[in-house]
Amino acid sequence: MMVIRPICQNDLKSLYRLAEKTGIGFTSLVADEAVLQKKIAGAVRSFAKETITTPNNEDYLMVLEDTTTGDVVGTCGILSTVGLDEPFYSYHLGTITHASRELGVHNAVPTLILNNDFTGCSEICTLFLEEDYRHSKNGQFLSKARFMFMAQFPERFTEKVFAEMRGVSDENGVSPLWESLGRHFFSIDFKEADELTSQGNKQFIAELMPNNPVYVNLLPKDARDVLGQVHQNTIPARRLLEQEGFRYENYVDIFDGGPSLEARVQDIRAVRDSRLCLANIRATNDAEQPKGIGEGNYYLVSNAKVEAFRCILVQRSTPPGSAMTLTQDEADNLCITNKEPVRIVELSPYSR
Amino acid sequence: MMVIRPICQNDLKSLYRLAEKTGIGFTSLVADEAVLQKKIAGAVRSFAKETITTPNNEDYLMVLEDTTTGDVVGTCGILSTVGLDEPFYSYHLGTITHASRELGVHNAVPTLILNNDFTGCSEICTLFLEEDYRHSKNGQFLSKARFMFMAQFPERFTEKVFAEMRGVSDENGVSPLWESLGRHFFSIDFKEADELTSQGNKQFIAELMPNNPVYVNLLPKDARDVLGQVHQNTIPARRLLEQEGFRYENYVDIFDGGPSLEARVQDIRAVRDSRLCLANIRATNDAEQPKGIGEGNYYLVSNAKVEAFRCILVQRSTPPGSAMTLTQDEADNLCITNKEPVRIVELSPYSR
């Protein structure tokens, strides 16, 4: 069975293996043992916090484990707040209107305005799934399990949550926006700038980026065209978040112009529609197995625990009512006993 | 019965009478016959457009008529696009982070950034109800009837719609934000600036307002405190819109700091939950009157016409199913005959 759980100290090797596979441009997971060790320690510390009144720098990093092999094959995370240690930069795509009634000219000029508007805001991040496991809804499962955790523990996150999507670049990693904007101010190349940023070193952005709004209409067409656009490989991920209620609100990455998608936590479909119910466990040796298992709609099922958080994906042909019937195996993977509360939601918005 | 319908040429006197009652600060309805005449003409023209593919400067001004007296007692409107003739200005409340790791200092400084980001966006506006009629859900009815029109004709509006809320000022019309910011740049007083703006004259804003972001932390406390806050009298109106799904997204009025609330049209509760069904009219002389009329939940009911748009408020003790049973009187006021489509929705989000 596939189970999502908090990362633990023992996962260092697995995480390193995953990091090696991510490739260039995936800056939140770098194959550096010291960095990863620190990241794991931060996540373990975060999940260990029993109660939290306001979010403050927690990093909830989870992994997807294949319990049949014991392999860690994917990872996903939520940062409870960004930008409190190092400034978090983005561009806001705004509008300046220039109009002359006398000449009958009216121009709405788009502008890029450097800001730190996401400071203190929760971010979903670090989504990676091994190539061999990109099937059977694993991708959706990995991405949306986070919403179950957020639905259960809203006090650990800010009202608004956002996700940065990878922007457009060609097969050589060349970003049209960087070439016509960032390059002029940084005198270093995109890769180097991107790496510095991922290492948490962002002071240089304040030092080198122009303070003044940049007129988008003065940028070359290929640079204008990528603002708010995701990399081709990221189109499915974007669609998935949009279906959950995430919206592009004109914030883009300062380097590659990739969009940030945002939502109020309570407006996310998987959060809003999820509900708590009691687990009704049928023992394995029970003659009467629950019906309709392995067919019908997919449901995310999670427990209501922090440190022992678990989330699994199940299939049911009849919608669960006030109780959720689970097999013993499912219950074991959820770390629950009979009559403990579980949270459930339809995996996708169209299956209710 | 109370009916909402498009304004027509004959309503000039009524509108003038309403305008006289609005008082200071209500700049979208000024007691000036020529201005009002122009406004009515614009509305009549807008409702007369049979088909529209993209919104372009339409002004859908409607009135609330008490059919028993024939009096026009309230008005509400939707502008299909703002800022296409004269620039539309607002302040975006952004964040700039200043951090020094060396000193352990981290400041997230709020900033006001002048922009025209709402250019081309639909706005709900000009909501006014006569004092004598501020009872029996008339306020909600007047405000939300607009969403019925938008639900029926989404192609006439932009994906996003917003509403400007009146900001804080004292009983003498003194605005704390204006006193510590606008005043320094305008050399005229708040009232004069407000009037010029309402007359569509906004060039002076570009000419006089500072281009650079204003640091909010440098403003006096009373000015900071009113950013994004509504006038005490506007608190109910704000709550009403927020219940419908409107959200404050950090845009405020450049003069008094009042918030703009915004929503995607399809996310507005009254739009999302509204549905079309067929009218089932019971003749007045019918022995069997429809049951449960005048008790139970309130419903907005509108027809599906543009120029002859009508919306009424009804009460039903049993939820309407696939057909909506209407009295002959209700049908007459809706300008429909039997089996014509009507759109219905619960008046408030908690009554479904």
Next chain:
Amino acid sequence: MYLVRPADFADLPALERLAQQAGIGITNFPANRERLNDKIASSRRSLQTDVIQPSDESYLFVLIDTSKDEIVGCCGIDAMVGVDTPFYSYRIDEVVHASPQLQIHNRIPALFLCHDYSGTSRMIALVIDKAHQNHTAMSLLSKARLLFIARYPERFTTRLFVELRGESDKHGYSAFWDALGKHFFSMDFKKADYLSGVSNKHFIAELMPRYPIYVPTLPEAAQDAIGVVHEDSSQSTDILLAEGFEFRGYVDIFDAGPTLEARTESLHTIAQQTMGKALTLTENSQGPMHLISTGHLETFRVTAAPAEPQVAGLALEKTTLERLAVSSGSRIQWVAL
């Protein structure tokens, strides 16, 4: 020979012809009969006004080929720009962005829209017939204005500037405009240039970018045009530079042509010019070329001629005296060319 004098209404047809020849990029001298008429009227009114300090006066002068009694050039001075509407320029400033940690120190030039020349006197629109673009005629036309300023300093500010025509091709295509202004004006350079000449300048405030433009983000052709003089104006530019005008990093907002400025008193012609008596030479002069002026305001006139400085005054040939309509002993102003 040549003579410069204030323009009069009778000169209108000739001026219109000149304006048509002048072409695009000479915003202050549009081929529009009404505007030209206004300019003449304004000049005449200014000359007739008793001025204590400079305001919105303007002065228009014409260059006459005296052999044919034909107008072959013109030029002007605005006593003060920016009186009614601000006068806009781009100031090129360097923005420093440095990261000690990355050992990067960038100095990035940026264009800042400014009013820095508002309230300053401006020399405008030196236009001259192709056939008469020789050194003497051009120097005479250009410097006649400085002699006028020297005579009536109370009518001008202590600083003086002149905008030079920027690069554009004969079809009116300007790489700079194409990369910048066009995006904000939604019209071609020709039209903007024309409007700027005939309309009030509100529309500049309304349409121009309010934030600085970082030069390296512009296309190369546009960057290359910044501060570059149109080749047709290179000769008149040389005359101004030799006078002591300097480039201080300001360029035109439309075509990025450079603005030259100077303290009035430090200009060569103004510092060197002197007043004295006209003397008569009995034979042809062997002396160097001089600019010689006489008359008062409306009757002010200047010519260029060989002359011999003497202790008692400046000795002129008879023809020169006749051209200036002065006689021996008349009070004249001169400077060596």
Next chain:
Amino acid sequence: MYLVRPADFADLPALERLAQQAGIGITNFPANRERLNDKIASSRRSLQTDVIQPSDESYLFVLIDTSKDEIVGCCGIDAMVGVDTPFYSYRIDEVVHASPQLQIHNRIPALFLCHDYSGTSRMIALVIDKAHQNHTAMSLLSKARLLFIARYPERFTTRLFVELRGESDKHGYSAFWDALGKHFFSMDFKKADYLSGVSNKHFIAELMPRYPIYVPTLPEAAQDAIGVVHEDSSQSTDILLAEGFEFRGYVDIFDAGPTLEARTESLHTIAQQTMGKALTLTENSQGPMHLISTGHLETFRVTAAPAEPQVAGLALEKTTLERLAVSSGSRIQWVAL
């Protein structure tokens, strides 16, 4: 009598005592033993270096009361600021906002964070014991630096500036800081002032506002403090103004104290100073006070004494010669005080 010479390590305790007295607002002279030791070391290293063009050298001088052989003041020069990290100031610029239609023409002063003095020589920290704040001692201490600059022009830039201490009360409260800097630094003026003296200045770039501050939006007390000198510094300010230093609209980013600047060559002391021979007077001098210097780099020294200019050189009293450790015929540099 007084003598000025370069500081040496032995002077450290005396300098520490002076720094403690100096109080808040003298950022360049913090009461921090280690930093003061660094300053002496840097000065000694600079004096021993063969300099072709100015870089990060700094020079520290002490004022000695020769009657007690006691250090009673000090001052310094930085050959060039902004070498490692940019040097920040506020430039006061007027922003013009005009609406012809409303007939409003606002000129709004705004503070722009800039690096305009990066790459320039700076005179720093004139600190002098209360008991010795007389005209002679202060002039000597202030101008000794200019004599040094005149002797070694290759070690300094052609422009020179000095920051004057801004308004703050004896508790270190600055109305300007309170209204502006405090919001960005989250610390009081005293601490920021201290940090600015002892730390590298990265934190200024990190914490200071990047956008202009519109002066009228500041509280009145803060507005009033812009460009105003601390009363304790009024005497040294007068000396600098008399030298030819000018205020050009730049103020300190912490306390808004004014920055004065000058072209080095046009400063009175530098323009007037001369080199020549020392002559001996047999009796007490009736001549005017002079500043007299001699020695080379590490042995450079200056005193103030009455002296009599003569064709052959400057005639000094015996005690003056002894104080400077020169004899008749030695090469000296002098200027009338």
